[in-house]
Amino acid sequence: MEGRCRFAQLLILCFSLLMLVVVSAQPLHHLPNPHWxxxxxxxxxxxxxxxxxxxxxxxxxxxxxxxxxxxxxxxxxxxxxxxxxxxxxxxxxxxxxxxxxxxxxxxxxxxxxxxxxxxxxxxxxxxxxxxxxxxxxxxxxxxxxxxxxxxxxxxxTPCKYPGKNIAFHVNEGSTDYWLSLLVEFEDGDGDVGSMHIREASSSEWMEMKHVWGATWCIIRGPLRGPFSVKLTTLSTARTLSARDVIPRNWSPKATYTSRLNFFT
CATH class of the missing domain: 2.40.40.10 (RlpA-like domain)
Incomplete structure (x- = not known):
């Protein structure tokens, strides 16, 4: 009988943990302060x-x-x-x-x-x-x-861009040693608190610095694409990673669209 009780308790614990993971993975369609x-x-x-x-x-x-x-x-x-x-x-x-x-x-x-x-x-x-x-x-x-x-x-209010995924515009003047990105069409919070990029040949996420407006950059090099980009929102610290979104042969003034957004 005691063994059955322990088994039942274990099942309840596992189910509770599973529900916690599922709830945590759901997209948050609201911002923390709804007041006027x-x-x-x-x-x-x-x-x-x-x-x-x-x-x-x-x-x-x-x-x-x-x-x-x-x-x-x-x-x-x-x-x-x-x-x-x-x-x-x-x-x-x-x-x-x-x-x-x-x-x-x-x-x-x-x-x-x-x-x-x-x-x-x-x-x-x-x-x-x-x-x-x-x-x-x-x-x-x-x-x-x-x-x-x-x-x-x-x-x-949450930003909504139906049919749009997050895009990264490579700003004019970017080189293998100075890469500058602008984030476009970010659903949900809309704002960016931090950005990182990762080269395909590396496991290291390199931090980008906020320059002005919605522009972020990194001074390091030589930088080798393709690049994955990870952004974290300012308001609710939600994170999204777009793998290899910027190709190996990227060019300044080009815009590269991911397959992701916070509401998709």
């Missing part, structure tokens, strides 16, 4: 325009096409975080019921808003004209834009 916070917002560019051309995050022409198009935003330094806030997604909602709808607009951080409205430690969003206007009730987009600065509430 107060901020202010303005808009820039054309009234119905897509916003910035490029921006301090370094995404370049990506901001002009979907899925970033008309969803871009610049933020004050408190959210930009020296570039580590690049790629994060936020819901922004205005509260004036006389002109604002109930829906929030989702924006992707692609730029920093320095000085002026964004100085003094304020939490501020400078949105594309199109994104700003979407917060208004139907037919009142121009009226909302005419108000200039407005009070809003905001919260983090």
């Amino acid at each position: 916070y107060p901020a202010t917002a303005t808009w820039y560019g054309e009234p119905d325009g897509d916003g910035s051309d490029g921006g301090a995050c370094g995404y370049g022409s990506l901001v002009d096409v979907k899925p970033l198009r008309a969803r871009v935003g610049a933020v004050s330094p408190v959210l930009f975080k020296g570039g580590e806030g690049c790629g994060a997604c936020y819901k922004v909602k205005c509260l004036d019921k006389s002109i604002c709808s109930r829906r929030a607009v989702t924006v992707i951080i692609t730029d920093e808003c320095p000085g002026g409205y964004c100085s003094g430690g304020r939490t501020h969003f400078d949105l594309s004209g199109a994104a700003f206007g979407r917060m208004a009730v139907a037919g009142y987009s121009n009226g909302l834009r005419n108000r200039g600065e407005i009070s809003v509430i905001f919260r983090r």
Whole structure:
């Protein structure tokens, strides 16, 4: 009888450990803080325009096409975080019921808003004209834009890029001794806390340094591709490794797409 009890306890322990592994392996589709916070917002560019051309995050022409198009935003330094806030997604909602709808607009951080409205430690969003206007009730987009600065509430939201996998753009000027990468289309947290690369002939993960915006680099060499890339998000420390995503014959200004994303 005692042997049967021990066997049953062992089965329960094994099942509990298995469930722990399964739960831990499930993708987290939420960020740690779902609460709304107060901020202010303005808009820039054309009234119905897509916003910035490029921006301090370094995404370049990506901001002009979907899925970033008309969803871009610049933020004050408190959210930009020296570039580590690049790629994060936020819901922004205005509260004036006389002109604002109930829906929030989702924006992707692609730029920093320095000085002026964004100085003094304020939490501020400078949105594309199109994104700003979407917060208004139907037919009142121009009226909302005419108000200039407005009070809003905001919260983090998971980034979603349906049909897109994480891509790595090799920045211009990269060599076998100085390799610089930009991360694109990162689902989930959207931000990057650390990056490492590994040569195919090595088991060592080499740490990359954050340079500016969404750009990371490593000074070492000669570097031999193909390279695997491992990134860890800033917000929830989730990790993803893309094996041999950058080929042996890589070239500057090329973009290499992985087969992975955090929501796939």
